[in-house]
């Protein structure tokens with residue numbers, strides 16, 4: 001599957017109408033177009049065209065049992081995709097759309113089976129990015145789009161990340177610069193007895209609880225309910241992984257965690273491994289006494305208090321450390337409040353579950 005991928009710079013606020021018209025016609029013709037959203041870059045196809053959707057799975061190497069999110073430019077477009085639009089879905093859309101919230105609802109017959117992976121439900125969201133919305137309008141159809149990375153790789157927050165994974169496999173990449181949130185949407189299941197967060201994301205559980213007091217959500221150590229994992233197959237453990245091995249240290253006693261970080265890094269270097277140290281500024285500063293060398297690559301995630309900044313930089317940092325040729329990435333999980341829950345989830349899965357508790 002080799003072809004020339006057209007990579008086009010688009011101004012986020014004033015995208016060139018000609019470029020968007022061309023991108024829209026690719027989508028209508030069953031081709032794949034990668035585009036920016038406020039979370040990560042998406043790999044788009046006509047959501048109502050099963051053959052086009054099959055192309056997404058082929059380009060990503062994604063297993064067929066992992067359903068896709070359908071992106072719309074207005075709430076009216078949802079009506080054709082679902083059998084019911086309950087009042088709570090309308091209220092959530094009114095409050096949080098356009099934005100990083102995916103609503104899982106019972107799907108209508110209009111949605112091809114490969115979009116929904118046969119689950120009986122469809123995830124829908126209205127992205128808050130002018131280029132994404134303009135593309136959906138130009139295409140004149142809802143757009144199915146997973147994150148525009150190869151299966152199991154970190155999600156792309158820059159067009160160059162998309163090109164590295166999917167260049168030569170898709171028709172076009174719309175480049176509007178780095179994405180704002182850097183982590184994906186929050187996936188909320190509205191089909192059960194109780195609303196349930198299937199994947200923590202850019203919209204915090206706390207923000208949702210203000211509207212949904214009975215919201216069920218994963219705890220700080222991840223989903224404990226295997227049924228929840230089955231409901232959202234894409235929340236499987238190995239995901240978002242760089243080539244390097246990832247080790248996450250987790251603990252509340254900062255002095256002890258820093259001592260453990262120093263020990264782990266020292267042992268890995270003694271063993272001849274090149275280590276990437278991915279930490280917030282304060283933790284990196286505390287480890288400044290580690291002997292420098294070509295086998296130690298520090299990467300700062302910004303101030304500890306700036307969780308949005310950590311979320312925004314996370315996937316790009318994992319990819320950049322791969323570029324730097326490290327064998328092992330050592331990092332620390334933030335506390336679980338707010339976006340911390342989302343960053344913890346992505347780190348745990350980047351590490352395929354290798355989380356070391358420090359008491």
Ligand code: TXA
Nearest residue numbers: 039042067068121122123146147184185232233234235
């Ligand atoms: O921010 C985002 O959500 C990005 C941008 C491009 O919109 N998209 C994204 O798509 O992250 P993807 O395919 O990489 O992740 C979608 C997640 C997966 O975990 C999938 O299992 C879940 O949403 N999902 C999609 N449809 C679902 C459904 N009907 N029921 C349960 N989970 C669903």
Ligand code: MG
Nearest residue numbers: 146147148155
């Ligand atoms: Mg993804």
